[in-house]
Amino acid sequence: MRDLLSYLFKRFIWMILTLLAVYTVSFVLMRAVPGNPFSGERNVPPAIERQLKARYNLDAPPIQQYFDYLGGIVTDFDLGWCMGLEDYSVNQVLAEGFPVSATLAIFALVFAIILGVTAGVISAVYRRSPADVALMAAAVLGIAIPNFVLASLAILLFVFTIQIFPAGGWGTLQQIALPAFCLGLPVAAYIARLSRAGMLETLSKDHVRTAFAKGLPKRTVILRHVLPGAMLPVVSYLGPAVARVLTGSLVLEKIFALPGLGSHFINAATQRDYTLAMGMVLTYTVLLFVMNTLVDISYAIIDPRVKLQ
Amino acid sequence: MPESLSQPDAAPSRHGEPLLQVNDLQVSFKTDDSRVRAVRGVSFDIYPGETVGLVGESGSGKSVTNLALMGLVPSPPGRVDGGSVMYDGKDLLKLSPLQMQSIRGRRIAMIFQDPMTALNPLMTVGQQLTEMTRLHLGLSRRQANEKAAEMLELVGISGASRRLRDYPHQFSGGMRQRVMIAMALSCEPDLLIADEPTTALDVTIQAQILDLLRELQERRGTSIILITHDLGVVAETCHRVLVMYAGKVVEKSDAGPLFASPQHPYTQGLLQSLPRFDQVQTTLRAIPGQPPDLGNLPEGCSFRSRCPLAIDRCAREEPPLASVGDRREAACWVAEENANG
Ligand SMILES: Nc1ncnc2c1ncn2[C@@H]1O[C@H](COP(=O)(O)OP(=O)(O)OP(=O)(O)O)[C@@H](O)[C@H]1O
Ligand code: SF4
Ligand SMILES: [Mg+2]
Numbered sequence: 001m002r003d004l005l006s007y008l009f010k011r012f013i014w015m016i017l018t019l020l021a022v023y024t025v026s027f028v029l030m031r032a033v034p035g036n037p038f039s040g041e042r043n044v045p046p047a048i049e050r051q052l053k054a055r056y057n058l059d060a061p062p063i064q065q066y067f068d069y070l071g072g073i074v075t076d077f078d079l080g081w082c083m084g085l086e087d088y089s090v091n092q093v094l095a096e097g098f099p100v101s102a103t104l105a106i107f108a109l110v111f112a113i114i115l116g117v118t119a120g121v122i123s124a125v126y127r128r129s130p131a132d133v134a135l136m137a138a139a140v141l142g143i144a145i146p147n148f149v150l151a152s153l154a155i156l157l158f159v160f161t162i163q164i165f166p167a168g169g170w171g172t173l174q175q176i177a178l179p180a181f182c183l184g185l186p187v188a189a190y191i192a193r194l195s196r197a198g199m200l201e202t203l204s205k206d207h208v209r210t211a212f213a214k215g216l217p218k219r220t221v222i223l224r225h226v227l228p229g230a231m232l233p234v235v236s237y238l239g240p241a242v243a244r245v246l247t248g249s250l251v252l253e254k255i256f257a258l259p260g261l262g263s264h265f266i267n268a269a270t271q272r273d274y275t276l277a278m279g280m281v282l283t284y285t286v287l288l289f290v291m292n293t294l295v296d297i298s299y300a301i302i303d304p305r306v307k308l309q
Numbered sequence: 310m311p312e313s314l315s316q317p318d319a320a321p322s323r324h325g326e327p328l329l330q331v332n333d334l335q336v337s338f339k340t341d342d343s344r345v346r347a348v349r350g351v352s353f354d355i356y357p358g359e360t361v362g363l364v365g366e367s368g369s370g371k372s373v374t375n376l377a378l379m380g381l382v383p384s385p386p387g388r389v390d391g392g393s394v395m396y397d398g399k400d401l402l403k404l405s406p407l408q409m410q411s412i413r414g415r416r417i418a419m420i421f422q423d424p425m426t427a428l429n430p431l432m433t434v435g436q437q438l439t440e441m442t443r444l445h446l447g448l449s450r451r452q453a454n455e456k457a458a459e460m461l462e463l464v465g466i467s468g469a470s471r472r473l474r475d476y477p478h479q480f481s482g483g484m485r486q487r488v489m490i491a492m493a494l495s496c497e498p499d500l501l502i503a504d505e506p507t508t509a510l511d512v513t514i515q516a517q518i519l520d521l522l523r524e525l526q527e528r529r530g531t532s533i534i535l536i537t538h539d540l541g542v543v544a545e546t547c548h549r550v551l552v553m554y555a556g557k558v559v560e561k562s563d564a565g566p567l568f569a570s571p572q573h574p575y576t577q578g579l580l581q582s583l584p585r586f587d588q589v590q591t592t593l594r595a596i597p598g599q600p601p602d603l604g605n606l607p608e609g610c611s612f613r614s615r616c617p618l619a620i621d622r623c624a625r626e627e628p629p630l631a632s633v634g635d636r637r638e639a640a641c642w643v644a645e646e647n648a649n650g
Pocket of ligand 2: 616
């Protein structure tokens, strides 16, 4: 317990430092590219541009902007007004979009884990069988096909040809299913390969032979003595998997017209919505940190030899 | 009659029925370009309450022979090609997986060579000890825990009930091997196969473990097959000895006569390479030359290229295991000739 608390404390300090670094780099990068949110095609009268700049504190010297904005975030979690969406604060946009993106990501991940692990275990247990060959061929395909191609194909197939899913929208399980499937499939494919390799490696371990020598039924040996060890690489991969699902969902949400952060993110990038972009970058940083911490803790729970540090 | 602690008891009488009869056992492994014949017609009997030593250099087929008895030859690439293992009126090689499960661990238990890797690192020692007794003896969780603690005490692990909650990495190598022994003995098997149970351990602990096995055997009348590289251990522990070479048993004898007058040139070589009988740390690799390629065996006697006594016949015909004295057999033309005048 002491270990866990000190680990969590250390992770927290690291997260704060990382956030500060991410904030700084993002701030500099955004200012480094020429132009600002109000330049470009829209020709804003100079008076209004001045007014806008004042509202967003863009007329202050950059150093002061840096600290003013940072101060707002630290004291009030206030990420300011969106520069691209009039009359929306960044916090509002995040509060509306984040639950959608998070729900989609969770569905995709759970789907990927269940499908990937099942496929990997079957492949390994029935090694070299037709099932193994078919599953692993599918996994290679699944890894190779980019999300958006998969999404287009899926829409073509399930929405237009055999109409069993709606093309877009949000709220019902049916509406979540297709994007979650497209988002999760490549991750499932990767998890399938990791699980298969993990299973085969663990199956060849001496202690598994011991388990068989004890007279345990094959099912018990597989589930109790092989599966946990085989899942360690999968657990390690969950950190990157979360990142992958989150970035993938940015594109997929646009394709499926989902009201998540994805469409905002793309708008924020194209319209130089500094504040919204910053809000999203920081949110995702926190999210990844939390996920990786959970992954580390799960790993340590499965493998008692591992000490959290 | 007082007996020195370091000598095995007199061999138990072999008038009764053998516990286990291995007949012409054959096991092979498929490799890229050939079939490695790891066990080539091995036969032996194990009687109740005796300890049989199985010696032979690395790769001679000791482990594979015993894995075959347990139905644990890894397949693929391994395959049992023939023979029978009679136990309790049944051929173990013909049992269904389910029937075999009720023999493994319950009637025949095995201790593996490397205690560092033979236990599951992700489960507590208690979980690993109790899953067997719950399965085979139908104990409740509480009974199984009590039994597990009792077994750990028996093999000399103190604070046993506390240590049940520990993981294998919290035990030293010697302690892990004790845990393995406790596990193997927890269902009171008829036969214990100990595959180099002390190789990875230092000499003091090695002696402790062997004493432990001997003591447990006396108490329960368990038969033991002891696989080892160490002739010192054999002299100290075994009633009978099987010497294996290139997948065959080349000499079979009671322990005393074997050490006094080895019949097979390979056994003679082994004993010569053992400078003194009381020297404990002696491996069997000291005979010059290499064992033959089991995937591509030469004609005639497989020991011929290393044999100082080889005659013409050895190149043409492979010698069968034949009687060379009272309860002694050797697979060697010269030994057979000498014995039969
Ligand atoms: N899993 C396997 N795959 C291929 N060949 C194997 C396998 N296991 C054993 N063999 C072969 O079977 C032969 C006998 O091996 P075995 O393990 O029985 O030897 P051993 O007498 O126990 O040796 P050691 O003293 O080193 O333990 C070896 O030549 C080895 O190449
Ligand atoms: S049969 Fe011939 S080669 Fe083989 S051990 Fe005897 S003497 Fe040596
Ligand atoms: Mg071996």
